[in-house]
Amino acid sequence: MTLPDIRIETERLLLRLPQAEDFDRFAELVGDPVAARYIGGHLPRGAAWRKFLQQPGAWAIQGFGMFSFIDRDSGRWLGQGGPWRPDGWPGNEIGYMLHPDAWGKGYATEGLAAAIDWALGHLDWNEFIHCIAPENTASQNVARRLGSTYRGEGRLPPPFHEAPCGIWGQTRAQWLARKEGGR
Template sequence: MLPSDIRLETERLLLRLPRIEDFDRYAELQAHEEATRHIGGVQPPHAAWRKFLQMPGAWALQGFAMFAVVEKASGRWIGQMGPWRPFGWPGNEIGYAFHPDAWGRGYAVESAVATIDWAFANLGWREIIHCIAPDNVASQKVATRLGSVRKGPGKLPPPLDEARVDIWGQTRAEWDANRKRFA
């Protein structure tokens, strides 16, 4: 059973568990070549569906996963953000992916602050990471704005083990200091 009462709110965003009505916009994101360049590439709708089900499954089995990010003003699903720890992952990740029409508005940082706060408060994590492709400059900028630093190259589990990633991250103590700039 999903913990359906978990909701986070920021000034412009609502973060909640994924819902079936989010799928069409999620499928649009998964069909966008630039949006998926660093997260496994374009997915046809049937593959996007299976990938979409990962988050509700993780919520049900692990008690956490990425939140659906919804723009308050429009009510539209604009992406996903939050804690993520697949089997064999190199650490406790705060991951994210946003629909292209939401890019450039500061939504990634705004939603990351809320989910990092939630993860540290509710999951007992001592450190967070972001697995970022070396040429994904946009995600590196988000990580840097959050106060994360590049820790070095990382290794993902099969079948993703051929993907090049750098591990970015910070400890809870570092987040406590970095968080002050978002108050």
Template structure:
């Protein structure tokens, strides 16, 4: 089975490689000022298409990328969540971006938890990070709910080197210890 066929199911979500039919939802996300506030700002539809192609390209070249997150009850694409490590990135990241309609439903924790399990188990990662703008309180809360902690300021590669970020993260051991019944 090819990694391009990877599917992860959670109680409410399906995580899979992005498909062309997901683009209208992605374009909606990329046009939403509030949803894109901390991830580089909005993009017009043509630029959103080029960004959209990054994830399938990462899957082909690296064998992983952020998952398309599909809400089972509606069948709609609600965002991208998962492993991400572009050239020069400060670490092995589990990142996220969700359409505003999906906010506040616990989908971020549900999908990111499944993606972290997959990254540790399948990719063999020893730790994960989350690159978070210091003003992005919602992403900081999601990182906390995953058990990550603020490891301090970080630096992204060009052309994002001036964007302030804090690196949040945890080790494989911390992740699995937290999941053990007490």
């Protein structure tokens, strides 16, 4: 099976499908207990490899998944983000995770805006959500910058069913109206 060759450029980022060379930085991210606390928890390298394969697998089976966020100037993997819908998930998610050295620089908002445009242009989604831990104020701020609002508590499927989860989101119409208004 051949995966699509999608490349989306923003001012500072290249969004593309995950590639094997992204793994070392991904393993650093999920291997950091602080960085991984809201994305399923710290993983050793072997488990990180299995988690890394989720996104190429999603692209192969569902026809979509998260994009790798690549710094256009350096070629460095900064994180991943985009459409995500595992079995039992509470909705069509636009999610993300960033390497700690990419935090606080606006990469999440920039990359996710492009990923949302792609998802709404290519998938039959009328709304999207972000599943965010109640104490993860940084991701809540990203959701707000994207125009999403808090919708209430949600529940993730096992094995994450006991973790508190706030559902943030918006409709396609809200996203498009905001874009037309100049964000």
